[in-house]
Amino acid sequence: MFAEVALGEEQRAEAGRFGLHPALFDAALHMAGVGPEDEEPGPARLPFAWTGVSLYATGATELRVRLSPSGAEGISVLLADTDGVPVASVDALVGRPVAAEQLTASSQLTKDSLFTVEWDRVPTEGMQGAASQVQWAMVGSDDLGLTATLEAAGQDVVSGPELATLAGSPDVVLVTCASESDSGAQDLPSATRHLAHRALRVVREWLGEERFAGSRLVVVTRGAVAAV
Structure with missing residues (x-):
């Protein structure tokens, strides 16, 4: 043909x-x-x-x-x-x-997917006193201004260019992974790869450091999923 x-x-x-x-x-x-027109459809x-x-x-x-x-x-x-x-x-x-029934069944399954996004509200009662005991750390550039926000709330924040440069074992380590403009790339696909590779590198380093076993790693982004 x-x-x-x-x-x-x-x-x-x-x-x-x-x-x-x-x-x-x-x-x-x-x-x-x-x-051919006379062929029986299969x-x-x-x-x-x-x-x-x-x-x-x-x-x-x-x-x-x-x-x-x-x-x-x-x-x-x-x-x-x-x-x-x-x-x-x-x-x-x-x-x-x-x-045809298999194709229809497939479309129905996607509507009942096991993968969903849920936003859980964190209770605020009793958190003010606990927050004063938290040790915060910022790794890399603070593209979202998190350090200023935490300091305005009376929190002490240490910072370092890499995980290896942080002293001790902070309670919470913040890493921003915000947008294509923060990556320095000129187009969206390149920026996406850059930010994904950066997040993967940080997670690998985090898992390789035993001193962070009792710490929490928070990767902060924006504009990724609408909170509705």
């Missing part, structure tokens, strides 16, 4: 972000479900096993597609640009049949 597929105008500008734009690749694979098939996947060029916005049988149940895929230059190929793609 031969076909031609192309990205919509609104998607062409972002084609360079991908090795092969997922919408373009998806459109090419949809042709595998097209058959159950939907979802991609299951991929063999011999190769990418030869990036940034394509239009493709010429060739699909042909591969083995008893698979198809081979050859994708080329409008000049016939190869873009990508798949030696064999095998699909597994799935009933």
Whole structure:
């Protein structure tokens, strides 16, 4: 089977972000479900096993597609640009049949997910006296102004550029992981990776220091999840 597929105008500008734009690749694979008009329709098939996947060029916005049988149940895929230059190929793609009821059941399960976000209100009774006994520490830059807030509440806060530079074992150690602007990166994906790597590095160092066994590490962020 031969076909031609192309990205919509609104998607062409972002084609360079991908090795092969997922919408373009998806459109090419949809042709595998097209058959003769007199052919009895069967159950939907979802991609299951991929063999011999190769990418030869990036940034394509239009493709010429060739699909042909591969083995008893698979198809081979050859994708080329409008000049016939190869873009990508798949030696064999095998699909597994799935009933419509299975797809419906899957969507229902996601609505009853075990993963939820809950905000618990912390009781304030009796906390003022306990707070005066807390030893606070700030690691790295204080992007959110936490030190000033704590000091205004009468708390003493020590600080250090890294966990290793902190003296003793503070009760609470604060680390900010606030936004892409705090990371110094120029774009959101790079900023996200930078902040995630920073948080991971701090957690690894924390777990490797036995003197923090009785302390609490608090990673403070903003704008991550709306508190509703």
